[in-house]
Amino acid sequence: MTFIKSQFRHPDTPKNKLGYTSAYYEGALSTLCAGCGHDSISAAIVQACFELDIEPHKVAKLSGIGCSSKTPTYFLSNSHGFNSVHGRMPAVTTGANLANRDLMYIGVSGDGDSASIGMGQFAHVIRKNLNMVYICMNNGVYGLTKGQDSATADVGSVSKAGSVNPYQPIDLASLAIELGASFVAQSFSGDKDQLIPLLKAAMNHPGFAFLNIVSPCVTFNNNPGSTKSYQFVREHSACTGKTDYIPVMVPITHSSKEGETSTIELHDGSAIQLHKLDNDWNPEDRLSAITALKKAEAKKEVLTGLLYINREPIELHQIFNTTDTPLNQLDEKVLCPGNEVLKGINEGYR
Amino acid sequence: MPTPQTIEKANDIKLNDFVIRFANVNGTGSASANFLFAKAIFRMGIPVTPKNIFPSNIQGLPTWYEVRVSEEGWLGRRDGIDFMVSVNPQSMPGDIASVRPGGYFMYDSTKMLYEEFIRPDIHYIGVPMMELSVRAFKDARQRQLFKNVIYVGALSELLGIEFQALVEVLNSQFKGKEKLIEPNVKALQMGIDFVKENYHEPINIRLERRDLIGDSILIDGNTACGLGAVYGGATVCTWYPITPSTSVAESFNKFCSKYRIDPETGKKNFAFVQSEDELAAVGMAIGAGWNGARSFTATSGPGLSLMNEFLGLAYFAEIPMVLFDIQRTGPSTGMPTRTQQSDVFEAAYASHGDTKQVVLFPSTPKECFEMSAQAFDLAEQLQTPIIMLSDLDLGMNDHISEPLVWDDNQKYNRGKVLSAEILDEMESFGRYLDVDGDGIPYRTYPGTHPEKGAYFTRGSSKDEYAKYTESGEDYKRNMDRLLKKFNTAKDLVPAPQLYQETNQSKEGILFFGTSKYAAEEALHLLKKDGKTLDAIRIKAFPFNQTVEDFIHSHDRVYVVEQNRDAQLRSLLMIELEIDPKKLIKILNYDGMPITADDIIKRV
Numbered sequence: 001m002t003f004i005k006s007q008f009r010h011p012d013t014p015k016n017k018l019g020y021t022s023a024y025y026e027g028a029l030s031t032l033c034a035g036c037g038h039d040s041i042s043a044a045i046v047q048a049c050f051e052l053d054i055e056p057h058k059v060a061k062l063s064g065i066g067c068s069s070k071t072p073t074y075f076l077s078n079s080h081g082f083n084s085v086h087g088r089m090p091a092v093t094t095g096a097n098l099a100n101r102d103l104m105y106i107g108v109s110g111d112g113d114s115a116s117i118g119m120g121q122f123a124h125v126i127r128k129n130l131n132m133v134y135i136c137m138n139n140g141v142y143g144l145t146k147g148q149d150s151a152t153a154d155v156g157s158v159s160k161a162g163s164v165n166p167y168q169p170i171d172l173a174s175l176a177i178e179l180g181a182s183f184v185a186q187s188f189s190g191d192k193d194q195l196i197p198l199l200k201a202a203m204n205h206p207g208f209a210f211l212n213i214v215s216p217c218v219t220f221n222n223n224p225g226s227t228k229s230y231q232f233v234r235e236h237s238a239c240t241g242k243t244d245y246i247p248v249m250v251p252i253t254h255s256s257k258e259g260e261t262s263t264i265e266l267h268d269g270s271a272i273q274l275h276k277l278d279n280d281w282n283p284e285d286r287l288s289a290i291t292a293l294k295k296a297e298a299k300k301e302v303l304t305g306l307l308y309i310n311r312e313p314i315e316l317h318q319i320f321n322t323t324d325t326p327l328n329q330l331d332e333k334v335l336c337p338g339n340e341v342l343k344g345i346n347e348g349y350r
Numbered sequence: 351m352p353t354p355q356t357i358e359k360a361n362d363i364k365l366n367d368f369v370i371r372f373a374n375v376n377g378t379g380s381a382s383a384n385f386l387f388a389k390a391i392f393r394m395g396i397p398v399t400p401k402n403i404f405p406s407n408i409q410g411l412p413t414w415y416e417v418r419v420s421e422e423g424w425l426g427r428r429d430g431i432d433f434m435v436s437v438n439p440q441s442m443p444g445d446i447a448s449v450r451p452g453g454y455f456m457y458d459s460t461k462m463l464y465e466e467f468i469r470p471d472i473h474y475i476g477v478p479m480m481e482l483s484v485r486a487f488k489d490a491r492q493r494q495l496f497k498n499v500i501y502v503g504a505l506s507e508l509l510g511i512e513f514q515a516l517v518e519v520l521n522s523q524f525k526g527k528e529k530l531i532e533p534n535v536k537a538l539q540m541g542i543d544f545v546k547e548n549y550h551e552p553i554n555i556r557l558e559r560r561d562l563i564g565d566s567i568l569i570d571g572n573t574a575c576g577l578g579a580v581y582g583g584a585t586v587c588t589w590y591p592i593t594p595s596t597s598v599a600e601s602f603n604k605f606c607s608k609y610r611i612d613p614e615t616g617k618k619n620f621a622f623v624q625s626e627d628e629l630a631a632v633g634m635a636i637g638a639g640w641n642g643a644r645s646f647t648a649t650s651g652p653g654l655s656l657m658n659e660f661l662g663l664a665y666f667a668e669i670p671m672v673l674f675d676i677q678r679t680g681p682s683t684g685m686p687t688r689t690q691q692s693d694v695f696e697a698a699y700a701s702h703g704d705t706k707q708v709v710l711f712p713s714t715p716k717e718c719f720e721m722s723a724q725a726f727d728l729a730e731q732l733q734t735p736i737i738m739l740s741d742l743d744l745g746m747n748d749h750i751s752e753p754l755v756w757d758d759n760q761k762y763n764r765g766k767v768l769s770a771e772i773l774d775e776m777e778s779f780g781r782y783l784d785v786d787g788d789g790i791p792y793r794t795y796p797g798t799h800p801e802k803g804a805y806f807t808r809g810s811s812k813d814e815y816a817k818y819t820e821s822g823e824d825y826k827r828n829m830d831r832l833l834k835k836f837n838t839a840k841d842l843v844p845a846p847q848l849y850q851e852t853n854q855s856k857e858g859i860l861f862f863g864t865s866k867y868a869a870e871e872a873l874h875l876l877k878k879d880g881k882t883l884d885a886i887r888i889k890a891f892p893f894n895q896t897v898e899d900f901i902h903s904h905d906r907v908y909v910v911e912q913n914r915d916a917q918l919r920s921l922l923m924i925e926l927e928i929d930p931k932k933l934i935k936i937l938n939y940d941g942m943p944i945t946a947d948d949i950i951k952r953v
Contacts, residue, residue: 095637328642
């Protein structure tokens, strides 16, 4: 393992429309274990932001505590970041978003951070439909404290130490759909081709977008018998279909036949192109999305891909009817009613 | 029990100086009738202090409303009830027992009083409140409500409240609901008529118009705090309901809904979030503060406990926000509808590790307003949470206060924030670099500059450039800078109030918050008895030099506070290294506001 990050770039390295190379979207050198799934997700975030020509300073990345929550240091070093407290990333992101609605908010959490200590905040940020990308790097294990089962570990999954998990797992993806999340997808850290388009679609989604990404822990949960190991996920992965994200919509022939391409046009002219594998599943129907997840679960499979999307979500600022100008840019002229008004208020208390 | 009773003529007339208590059943609409009584006296230009002594209950349990009238202007509580209005059979035995000898007991004579309730040393006044109400009003709810207004009418005739003052209060109370005025006036008149017809002897408690109020207002501290947050430029309020703080958030929302709506679009220049719990409430406030909005949360003791972890983050990561703690009687659920000053320690050292928080102690509604607004400046100047430590007595009870004033030339002090233009000219940016030597670094808002000023905020240890570090040296340097910043705060926070220009005594008395009212009265009474004490009222933590000098220049200092463990005294001992023997405790912690008597008997 090296502790020095190479600054060398080939002069012909491609640049995006803003003139930045993908390296500009990278972060500090990761201190996670070599082979950690989380690093692949960080790389996918870098690639998605690069390809979408996102201005790094228009992104805020926030996290809770745990291995997953360390990752915002390892991508987008030109964005402000906030590594907060355990399980509370949603609250901090909510406040940040209320202060400035013009930025894009990427929240990173893990299965301990989301499904245990932060379960309440996970549920309530979904209820509020905060405009953010919520990424759960899900490995079924507490890595930083060396290998305890988490609440997403499957019943019967065997830990590295050999113990068998007796508890029911919390299925974050179906829970998110149930709670009303307006965009829910599931993926695997090892499947970059699937992950990058899903990330792009999530970043473009004007409401709460949840990505539950199975991301194996190479050190504590990659052993035989674990249902979150690289081998298990590769062998038990079923896909809703191949997903592409098209930033600006180009006309595509609609088709809903199994195995063929269908297109979900989005609010701003962009589109999600789906190559559906299962004709029973309709990504705009919550019931069918949950059914698809439960069917896969019965087959002991991990269903990946886009699961559910509500194309016209009503996000928190719309609910509140907050002003278009970010609240952090308002000054005393707008905010302070002044002494004349105060005189009138005094009068009401005489 | 004979009714009506003859009222004896008393020799010592209590003119504009008495305590009256109303014993009601919670949820029967007594609050607005009792307020009508107190407000009418206020309108007559006489100093008055109403206090609600209510249960943690919505309907059915006993509740009391106590009004002290003091021509001399003493606004603290006073023990000894001169007049009791009893409308609650549940609490009647205790209510009768609490009247001072020679005092009065008014009751609903629709039902006979039990023989064992008769005390020979007090006067009984029977008014058939329910009977009168039933006769005049049809609807059951109305009968219940107007029974209360009938006793206010009866009292006004007995004590000398001007009818016009009552009508004026009704007019403003029912603005927009004018059709309610007429039945209220009718009920008042019924009480007045009953007394006129049945009582002919004057009683020894009288009210007479004065001009002692001036342009003062009658307002509760929580309303003033919420309004202060509006004037102070808060845009994000995140909170979770808890007595007695709820009305801070509600006040903010109410005034914002009136004064913070964009006239062109109708959109809101604020965000108001009722969160899922106190953890989320403070987390949201921190997120908003980090991102450059003025934000606050309001809570009480149990909420403050929950917020402790996050307060450590905000302290260590240096994020501005304001937290209102309206203290109630703890620990745990304690007595949630009673007052106390028992979160001093929890506020001052909130969170694990070495933390010191900036705390403000308002005493009056005017200070609630001013300090709330100032708290937002301080939070951004110091890049740290500011805790406004009020209490139930100040927060939920109406107090006479000087009118609220705002200087329109005043600009918000947004602290050390770097703009894109300044960043352009800078070689490098160190988020935690002490450039000015005051311990306060510079910060940037997310989204300011395309290529400069981004940094990583974390609760873990970092160096001056916001880089993660586990170096003991780096950690220590940062902790020392935070201490330096805390010392800088000493001269930015509100200075204490000294009650004398030069010392008059070897003994001093020190107090804060709502103890002010009782302490000022105690000082006056002690002086009348020939004992002069020097006095200081503390308005903030950290303590500044004036506080230290005051203590050092006296042989002993009485420290008045409303908690069991003398928390402020400990804070003085710890922070100023004062000899404990020098600081004499005067404590009150029964959940009721402290009285001058409580202080005098311990001096």
